Amino acid sequence: EDQVTQSPEALRLQEGESSSLNCSYTVSGLRGLFWYRQDPGKGPEFLFTLYSAGEEKEKERLKATLTKKESFLHITAPKPEDSATYLCAVQDSGAGSYQLTFGKGTKLSVIP
């Protein structure tokens, strides 16, 4: 069974204080690892897809990296508007569908 574990559960940062979120996963065959952002009362918003170990993707203050066992979401000089819950999900190449298995998320709060 696919498993995704995210840490920490919650993270409070001062504005400008860089940090990383962790996503460790167990999957029979990784088709893709996805990062989403979810604001309160809204649906998850797509950020990145990573397909193979060593791959990196960047968007503004966010950078996602992937190894064979985990992914990191690095946040550089965060701003209050980066406050949200960040969700990691895996897609199993051996599954019968394209469904995503999600972790429980990291709730990020950036304090001005």
Added chain:
Amino acid sequence: DTAVSQTPKYLVTQMGNDKSIKCEQNLGHDTMYWYKQDSKKFLKIMFSYNNKELIINETVPNRFSPKSPDKAHLNLHINSLELGDSAVYFCASSQEGDEQFFGPGTRLTVL
């Protein structure tokens, strides 16, 4: 221009009732999904539907049934609602295994 839309946004009903949630996507995607997000914010797959092939998560009670009138719509029907069905339900779509786009969610409260 909404990509994935759901109606209603809020649904409050009594135990034992039957209800439906509608989902539409205008992205031209070939695969649609339903996810359930519980009170602890954990998002879990319920169904995926692709080219008339339905894949059901084995933990989903058979009181839940998706219905797809066409490629752009995947509605969720729930019979005999129970207290434990209270949650936020998200519809999503994708082009095969590419990134999934989520709707705004429907908050279901069963009294």
